[in-house]
Amino acid sequence: MDTARPFFTVVGKLETSMKQKLLFSIGLVISVVILNFFLIRLAPGDPAITLAGQAGGADEETLAHIRQIYGLDKPLFTQFFLYIGKMLTGDLGTSYFYNLPVLDLIRERVFPTLLLVISSLFISVGIGTILGVLAARNPRGLLSYFVTFFSLGGYSVPTFWLGQMLLLAFAWYYPIFPIGGMQGFRVEGFLPQVADIAMHLFLPALSLGLAFMAQYSRVARASMLEVLGSDFIRTARAKGAKESSVLFVHGLRNAILPVITLAGLQLGQVISGAVLVETVFDWPGLGRLAVDSIFRRDYPTVMGILFASAVVVVVINLLTDVVYRWADPRLRTNGGH
Amino acid sequence: MSDPILQVDQLCVDFKTKSGPVRVLNDVSFSLSAGETLGIVGESGCGKSMTSLAVMGLVPKPNGKIVSGSIYYEGEDLVQAPEKRMRQIRGGDISMIFQEPMTSLNPVFSVGKQIGEAVKLHEDVSRKEINERVIDVLTRVGIPDPVKRANDFPHQMSGGMRQRVMIAMALVCKPRIIIADEPTTALDVTVQAQILELMLKLQEEENTAVILISHDMGVISQVSDRVLVMYAGRTIEEGDCVSVVQESAHPYTKGLISCIPDIEHTKNMAFSDRLPVIEGIVPNLITIGDGCAFAPRCTLADDACRNWKTGPVQVAGTHLASCRKIDGSMA
Amino acid sequence: MKPVDTIPKPQSPLREAVVVFFGNWAAAFGLLILMIVIFGSIFGPAIYGVSPQETVNAPFLGPMVDSSSPLGTDYIGRDVLAGILNGGSATIMIGAAAALVAVVIGITIGSLAGYYGGLTDTLLMRFTEFFQVLPALLFVMVLMTLFTPSIQTTVIGIGLVMWPPTARLARAEFMRLKTMDYVRAERAMGARDRRIIWQVILPNAMPPLIAAAALVIGVSILFEAGLSFLGLGDPNIRSWGEMIGSNRDYIFDSPWAVFFPGIAIFLTVLGVSLVGDGLNDAMNPRFRER
Numbered sequence: 012m013d014t015a016r017p018f019f020t021v022v023g024k025l026e027t028s029m030k031q032k033l034l035f036s037i038g039l040v041i042s043v044v045i046l047n048f049f050l051i052r053l054a055p056g057d058p059a060i061t062l063a064g065q066a067g068g069a070d071e072e073t074l075a076h077i078r079q080i081y082g083l084d085k086p087l088f089t090q091f092f093l094y095i096g097k098m099l100t101g102d103l104g105t106s107y108f109y110n111l112p113v114l115d116l117i118r119e120r121v122f123p124t125l126l127l128v129i130s131s132l133f134i135s136v137g138i139g140t141i142l143g144v145l146a147a148r149n150p151r152g153l154l155s156y157f158v159t160f161f162s163l164g165g166y167s168v169p170t171f172w173l174g175q176m177l178l179l180a181f182a183w184y185y186p187i188f189p190i191g192g193m194q195g196f197r198v199e200g201f202l203p204q205v206a207d208i209a210m211h212l213f214l215p216a217l218s219l220g221l222a223f224m225a226q227y228s229r230v231a232r233a234s235m236l237e238v239l240g241s242d243f244i245r246t247a248r249a250k251g252a253k254e255s256s257v258l259f260v261h262g263l264r265n266a267i268l269p270v271i272t273l274a275g276l277q278l279g280q281v282i283s284g285a286v287l288v289e290t291v292f293d294w295p296g297l298g299r300l301a302v303d304s305i306f307r308r309d310y311p312t313v314m315g316i317l318f319a320s321a322v323v324v325v326v327i328n329l330l331t332d333v334v335y336r337w338a339d340p341r342l343r344t345n346g347g348h
Numbered sequence: 349m350s351d352p353i354l355q356v357d358q359l360c361v362d363f364k365t366k367s368g369p370v371r372v373l374n375d376v377s378f379s380l381s382a383g384e385t386l387g388i389v390g391e392s393g394c395g396k397s398m399t400s401l402a403v404m405g406l407v408p409k410p411n412g413k414i415v416s417g418s419i420y421y422e423g424e425d426l427v428q429a430p431e432k433r434m435r436q437i438r439g440g441d442i443s444m445i446f447q448e449p450m451t452s453l454n455p456v457f458s459v460g461k462q463i464g465e466a467v468k469l470h471e472d473v474s475r476k477e478i479n480e481r482v483i484d485v486l487t488r489v490g491i492p493d494p495v496k497r498a499n500d501f502p503h504q505m506s507g508g509m510r511q512r513v514m515i516a517m518a519l520v521c522k523p524r525i526i527i528a529d530e531p532t533t534a535l536d537v538t539v540q541a542q543i544l545e546l547m548l549k550l551q552e553e554e555n556t557a558v559i560l561i562s563h564d565m566g567v568i569s570q571v572s573d574r575v576l577v578m579y580a581g582r583t584i585e586e587g588d589c590v591s592v593v594q595e596s597a598h599p600y601t602k603g604l605i606s607c608i609p610d611i612e613h614t615k616n617m618a619f620s621d622r623l624p625v626i627e628g629i630v631p632n633l634i635t636i637g638d639g640c641a642f643a644p645r646c647t648l649a650d651d652a653c654r655n656w657k658t659g660p661v662q663v664a665g666t667h668l669a670s671c672r673k674i675d676g677s678m679a
Numbered sequence: 680m681k682p683v684d685t686i687p688k689p690q691s692p693l694r695e696a697v698v699v700f701f702g703n704w705a706a707a708f709g710l711l712i713l714m715i716v717i718f719g720s721i722f723g724p725a726i727y728g729v730s731p732q733e734t735v736n737a738p739f740l741g742p743m744v745d746s747s748s749p750l751g752t753d754y755i756g757r758d759v760l761a762g763i764l765n766g767g768s769a770t771i772m773i774g775a776a777a778a779l780v781a782v783v784i785g786i787t788i789g790s791l792a793g794y795y796g797g798l799t800d801t802l803l804m805r806f807t808e809f810f811q812v813l814p815a816l817l818f819v820m821v822l823m824t825l826f827t828p829s830i831q832t833t834v835i836g837i838g839l840v841m842w843p844p845t846a847r848l849a850r851a852e853f854m855r856l857k858t859m860d861y862v863r864a865e866r867a868m869g870a871r872d873r874r875i876i877w878q879v880i881l882p883n884a885m886p887p888l889i890a891a892a893a894l895v896i897g898v899s900i901l902f903e904a905g906l907s908f909l910g911l912g913d914p915n916i917r918s919w920g921e922m923i924g925s926n927r928d929y930i931f932d933s934p935w936a937v938f939f940p941g942i943a944i945f946l947t948v949l950g951v952s953l954v955g956d957g958l959n960d961a962m963n964p965r966f967r968e969r
Contacts, residue, residue: 035805042809054825061825163705163956167897167948169904172923172941179934242451248406249446250466250517251438264456276811283816287905291927301817302909305824317821320814328812340456340501 032332036325043321047314048094052087059083061310063107073107103318104311108304113315116300121319123193124296126208127215128278128285128327135220135227136274140267142224143231147266148258150236158228165225170284174218174291181214188214191293215292219284223277227270235266268339275331278324352379352420353524353557354403359417359427361402364410370633372398374581376417377660380525383555385548387572387589389565389604391630395581396561400527403559404444405434422524440470443518447530449510453502460486460498463517470521485516490546508539512546519550526551527559532567544571565604569593577601580631580641582658587667597669599646600626640670648673706957712950716943720767731761731917739933753922753936754929762922763943769918771947773833774900780838781899782845782892789849790876790884794857800850807843815840816905823911830913837902841895848891852884859883893955897948904944919944 051058059077078084082093097104103113146158182190189195189211198207238244239262247261248254286298293299297316304312336342361373373395380386388396401407403419405426419426421442426434438444443466446452454462463485464478473481479498486494489512502510511531518526528547532540548571551558562568568575568589575592577585577600585598596602603626614623628645640658643649653672660668729735734756735748742751742759750759792803819836826832856862857880865875904920906912912921919940926936 035808038805039809039812043813046813050821050825163952164945164949167901167945167952169901169908169920169923169941169944169948171905171908172937172944175923175927175930175937176941179930183931242446242448243454245406246446246452246514246517247454249404249438249444251435251440251469252465253435261454261457265454279812279814282814283905286814286816286820287908290909301820305820305911308824310824313821313824317814317817320817321812324812324814338456340458341503 029332029336032329036329039325040318040322043318044095044098047318048091051310051314062104098318103315106304106309106312108307108309108312113312116312117297117315117319120295120297120300121323123294124282124285124289124298125323126212127219127288127294127296128281128323130212130216131220131223131281131285132274132327134216135223136270138220139224139227140231140263140270142228143233143270144235144258144263144266146228146232147235147239155232158232162225162229166222168222170218170222171287171291173221174215174288177214177218178291193295215288215294218291219281219288222284223274223281226277227273230273231266231270234269235262238262238266241265264338268335271331271335271338275328275335278327278331282320282324351381353382353422354380355418355420356399356403357418357420359399359402359419360415361398361407361412362415363412365634367634371415372412372581372633373402375658376578376581376583378576378583378586380557380559382524382557383551384573385551385558385560385571386574386576387568388559388561388576388578389563389568390578391563393630394578396563396578397529398581399578400444400529400559400561403527404438404442405429405431406438436470439466439518439523440521441523442525442527443521443523445511445514445518445526445528445531448534449507449514450534452514453510455502458499458501459505459513463498463513463520466517466520481520482516485520486513488519488550489513489516490542491516507535508543511535511539511543515543515547515550519554519556522554523556525557525559527561529561530563531560533562533564540567565593565608569608577604580636581633582641582670583660584642584658584671585667585669586660587663587665587669591664591667595664595667597663597667598642598671599648599673600642601669640672703957703960705953706960709950709953709957712946713954716767716947716950717771719764720771723764723767724761727761727764729758729761731757731765733757735761739929741933742935742939750939751933751935753926753933759922759936759939762917763919763939766917766919766922766940767943767947769916770900770903770920770944773830773837773903773916773918774896776834777837777841777899777903778892778896780834781841781895782888784838785842785845786849786881786888788842789846789851790853790881792846793850793853794872794876794880796854803846804850807846810840811843813840816902819902819906820909820911823906828911828913830916833903833906833912837899837906841899841902845888845891845895848887849884852887853880856880856883887959890955890958890961893951893958897951897955900944900948900951 051061054061058081059074062077062081063073082090085093101114103117105111106113106116109116142154142158142161146152146155149155178190182188191211193208193211194204195207195211198204239258244257244261247257252261282298285296286301288294289296289298290302297319301313301316304310304316356376356378359373359376360371362369363372364370376395376399378386378388388399390396398407398412402414403421403426407414414427417427421437424433426437429437453459460479460482463482467473467478467481482498483494486498491497491509491512497505502513505513515531526547531547532543535543544567547558547560550556560568560571572589574586574588576583577592577598579600585592585596585601592601593605596605603624606624607626609623617623626645631641631644638657639654640646640649640656643654646653656672658670660670661672663669724731729748735758736745736752736756738752738754738756740748740752740756743749744751748758748760750763752758753762788803788807792800792807819840822836822839823832853876862875862879865879870879903912903918904923907916907918907920908924908927910921910924912918922940923937926933930937
């Protein structure tokens, strides 16, 4: 879906202060907690059974235990505060499948997911912007048409299918990359381990990033075309600056701003895509855990992951906002130093 | 008067449009001497900005092209010069100040950095010295507290200050020629006067030649040593300021001069009197043809004028005009 | 090009829209693809006649190895082409239905926010932002597991996460249109808010919304494919996503069973996107790119 167009009108309005953003982010996380709370109780059936998981095969003792810690026989208000209280102390519930606190499970798998998401962001924003900028240099050229087609086609490709096709092509028929997982066996030493993870990371990150790369290249091209028509570009040329400097220093610094904004807004979609990609590539992250837990009816874990992913989105969103404010000085100062 | 440092000869620039190529500059010729101020005046669209862009080698690429003619700068023909040489000249030998100070500076870089870039591009000096030069030139253009201001961003400055920054950027490499394209049009009237004064002062200090482009005849007549009048892409009158303004030869120039509001005259006007105007509108460059471009609007024109391929006619001394009806001439 | 902000007449300039739309070859091409896909989904199963669910041939046959199964068979001998022809209707209908839900919710919320402004607007927009930040797939996955998976839950689930962009667009349109003279005229005549929103402004806001809706359909199809791939869709429906998912373990033995359904999804979404973009250009001169 081409959400780039309506967002062009939204992009200019990113002037809420950092304080407001922070407050809003906290509010968001709390809203997810509230959402979780009500979802469990809205589901058909006994909430205790839902929380126990294991396809309802829990024994009476476990159920009673659950009823007690969640206060399920108490009034709704009390339940709610109990729930918030548990969240604040970091108690996200227990997985009855693993017999472990959900928080521990999540902690183990946060890093791989973050690694995947952030690398795919780098790929999609980085390559997308470069493609868009180069295409803008020659609006009627080959690269420009390529960007147009790519941006439409790239967004129509199902991410998980793309991952599988890349697997087939580059891990099976031409086995350059490993088939799945994050690390190989018996790899010793820091540098070899990093290289090993990088090899495992490449195809998943590419699959996840490609659809967004398509979009960003289109946005970058449009933005760059607009920037290239600006007066200050004319000034730069009049100063005698090299054309490459005009494009990549003067132009790019301005053109990249809408791309960064858009990237921040699409994080939820990236996380969703990560769930699919982790499944395809057997990547040991939160997404894979979520899918597995769903089939095991391990609801506490699933809800915990929903909460954790919302936190991840909010945090990366804040970081993106910081980056954007650094990049555009007009947002930094509020009238003089 | 010294030898001209800039000599433009029969410059023709074409622009590609949907209806075919349009000649936006037609046999433009003029000269500029060291340290002198040349004012180029004319209506919007007459080609004054395009002339300056052509000198700088900045004619908009895909559609515009210098078709014929030459631009001699200190003996070198800029039309033939390779891009690398033009880059050396831009900002270093010949620099330009544009009309809209609000948008002519890059919003994401500090003012000091942008001025410093101009230095870095043309001279091989240390970072420390670049900073010193930046502060120095900011002081000269009259920006208070230059050390602090150098780190400011354009959006933190007023329009007048930004234009001073633009001037600073144009000056910092001590160019021989500065082209100022409507530098004060976008500014408040009080600021206008300040900026003009500043430019004159700096010009005197450095003996820089200035080409001042404006549609405001009043400004031009106050500030220029010599004046060039343009119309529909052609140069139609050239000469020293006093001659052109007080003894205008071309009917268009006469019309322009008479349009300058004169408070004495207006005080004595009756309510139903009208201010002087030049009848008609600027011609469409696509359909203009070869004859005198002003003929359709000229009160003196006859059929021969419409077919006359224009050329400069000497009025007196260095005062030239492209009209065949000038007293004593028979073109 | 039409001047921006011409006061729209109650009937949309349909003729001009149609002309622009078909002049845009990409949109026409997209429409062609869609026609083929829809035609194939409606008539294909009857013409081809092979059952998608039953074992009809030896498993792991490659494409054209046996001419009775032109696209090959999967790991239990089911015909791939049959699966594609039959899966189309499920995939497209779920996608379209979910898009409908999303658009209805979006228009409702967006119109109220845009029309009333003020506190209503702020609250509704925060609400919208919340749904935009929430990782959509995870949320729907949670919904699908708490409430048993079926077509209805899939449609509602997807609709619940797809509405924010439509809401924003509707809000922008309503904010723009409520200042129009004919709205003021209605109010001067004493029309109630409800009438103004639904019968006066909304018909004029439709053009860009229709274009946006087309694009939402595309994303909904992708979403449904992702859900079924994970095994979370209605277990009785063999949509294209489900085909890819169930053949996942055998991808190295029968890659065609995964390849062809994916191509089908890609072409369908591409067609929808091209048509949606074409509609956008035709109906929304403000957003035309140069």
